[in-house]
Amino acid sequence: MDKQRLITSSTQSSLWHDEHERLQFAELVNVFYAREIPALAKKADNEQISRALLSLPYYVERAARHIVQGCVPLELDSHNGSWLCAQKAQPKWHADVCEHYFSRHASVGLVVPIVISGDGLTRIVIDTIDQVRDNTVHCNQYQWFDCSGRSHDYDSTMMLKPSKALLSAACCGHQWRFTKAISPRILSLREMLLASMINWENVRTIKKRPY
Structure with a gap:
């Protein structure tokens, strides 16, 4: 029984x-x-x-x-189609850290965090690397960066070394106004899908079987 x-x-x-x-x-x-x-x-x-x-x-x-x-280690709000996690301090770009990482480990298919600033607003987004050549990196949406993370095409746009905290913030739409946290933005359909392409077990490597 x-x-x-x-x-x-x-x-x-x-x-x-x-x-x-x-x-x-x-x-x-x-x-x-x-x-x-x-x-x-x-x-x-x-x-x-x-x-x-x-x-x-x-x-x-x-x-x-x-x-x-998928296996995304973030809380899913299916009612609003968004990911949720605690918002931390505004991320900072360090050219030497990015240079050391991307000059050695940039690879096609890697999902990377990108910081965009302007008019006092800073937001963090995700994109994928689709070309690597001559010490430069091309991302699918935000185009060319040098290995220090500086954009060739957009002012105040920087590619950062991937980390779980930064990618989590990007997937949750975190943004800041004059360094103070404000309400998260709504991600596009493409960005929501990119979250499932991240190798969350080791965010600095490519997922073997991306969704």
Whole structure:
């Protein structure tokens, strides 16, 4: 009898876990559509809007699935489609630290934190390295940096040496105004998906099987 109760309890626990994941997935899909469609509506190019709408279901469902089933060590707020963690002090850029790291360890596919500052506002974002050559690094969205982390294309934009704390802050949308913490920003669908591509066990290496 006790054995039967144990089996039933285990089965119920498994079913609850599956149902919990299913509900999180549904909440994320709804949130992402609610975010992405108004953003697309602001685009002036009708052909671009049409292409984006055709691919949107694939990317929304892919992001939601990978977020729910991934191994991101952050609290997930599925109602708002965001990651949560305690906000710390504004990050600082150290050219010598970045130079020492990126000149030796920059590699294609690595997810890196990037700090963007302007008009008293500082925010931290994530991007992926897609080219490494001639002591420079190219990121998918923020383009070229030298190995010290200084951007070739944007003023007050710096690439930082990856750390769990910095990547966590970027995934949670942390930002500061005149060094004081303010409410986190909402991440794009792309950024939410990038969080699942981080090798959280060792953030300075590439995940073997990225989502």
